[in-house]
Amino acid sequence: MIRLPFPCRRTAQATVVLVTCGFVMPPIGHAQTVNVPGGLPTHVNATYQEPGLGGWTPDTTGTAQATSGSGAVTQTATAGTSDSDALGILYQQSWGYAAAQNAEALGVNPSALAATCVVESGCQNLYTAGNGSTITGAFQMSNGTYSQTLGEALAADPSLASSITSGTAGQQDPATQAVAAAQYLKDAATSLQHSGISNPTVLDARAYYNFGPSAGAEIATADDSSLMSSYISGTAMSGNNISSTTTVGQWRAAVAPKMGSAASSSILTG
Template identity: 35%
Template sequence: MSTFIFHPTYRGDMPRRNVTRLAVALLLAFAVPAFAGDPVPVTERGLPQTVHPRYAEKGAPQFSYPTGSTDVGSGGGNNPGGGNVDYTACSGCDPLQTMNAQSWGGQACDAATTVGVSCASLAATCVMESNCRNVQGTGTVSGAFQMTNATYTETINQAAADNPNAGIDTSLAGKSDPANEAWGAAQYEYNGATYLQENGIPDPTFTDVRGYYQFGPATSVTLADAKNSDNLEEIVRLSPQAMAANGITATTTVGDWRQSIANRVGPAAGQTVLN
């Protein structure tokens, strides 16, 4: 903290402060890209996500999506029986290529590696959240990484403090520059990955960190440890209204959710975040 739709710092006391300051946003985590939206029952815990057309959200920007389904499914759809996730399901998905094709892509990649996360992971977030487009979302959500002002301010200041010679613009105006916003997004990924690592997940993958973004720290570790056949609703425990808004049913499995991410970013979904 775009549409199944790719926030708190977990070093010291940062996580707790972040969680309370995140904007309320529809977690369209599964259909993916983005962090935007009217406050629909779910409190967005990480980078806000733009809503996928199937679950239209008032005011959410509309993006074109790469090949591959992003629907979470209702159990047995994308991941029947909770089997292995197919990271090849998204034909031609290459988040890194997509981000690097932008004029600011190289700078964003440098920011990621400096903070401590892989360039590929940041690129996957970029694709999940806006298809790497520098756009205005709903409310304070904006930029290629569709961050809320609160989350951006928190993480960009942390990144600037850790990298005083990087010339990072900590003002809200700096969020309109994707190369600068990338510092905040990369920092947030780092925060999420290190939180999971500190809580028993040795090598957090992009999918693990997405769980942290979408459902918050309280359930992220359990979700990362879950089997593909486990019931998603029983782990995240959102309200029925929130579950329905995100296309999640009582039979949606963890495997369905993981597959929806792989359908969006391909192999990057299973790669580790920390470099």
């Protein structure tokens, strides 16, 4: 029998068993650099299982990045389990990250802003003005509402002026219109709080954004059995495919799925 100079022993590394004599081979790792052009997905839900190691579930937060043509990171946003599917659609737009960051600067939940552009235009920068209407853009705002709310936003946070397009051209620039839309949502939340809704959600504010402050507050606090015709005009009803028999509850049930998981999200971050 051949005698070995050192005793042999079994060393367990995870699920790999090494038989070593006189020395222990450490696991060998090779560093890698992985470039992900579009950034990490906004939702990471992974579970790794291996017999003998138990279960491991990583944090369900990730960092989404926008990169330039050279690969340099131009925008970074952190997403987590509280983010909505609408926010993912917003982040697919070249202006989406800036819009989300500006909304947060105003104290508005980016998911609320995202749900609004998804419902209004699919987050596409549409030009729909004409025939006596000035409503246009990704957030479908009229010139009057856009100008008023953009002025409010800049008064609240003057630093936003450096990230917008000034003048009337800003109405058709989605990143600029997003600032005005975020402020309009903030106005809606404040109005609804005065009407007795302590923590207004995106669904609560939908009527305000769609039909204006007066009808918005009334619909948000109305019973499901109330008729929509009690709060909005026939023109508004026909323009939004609402019949004379449509109840507030039916309208809410039809609108909520268009917003996805953001429908129940709070508008304000503070």
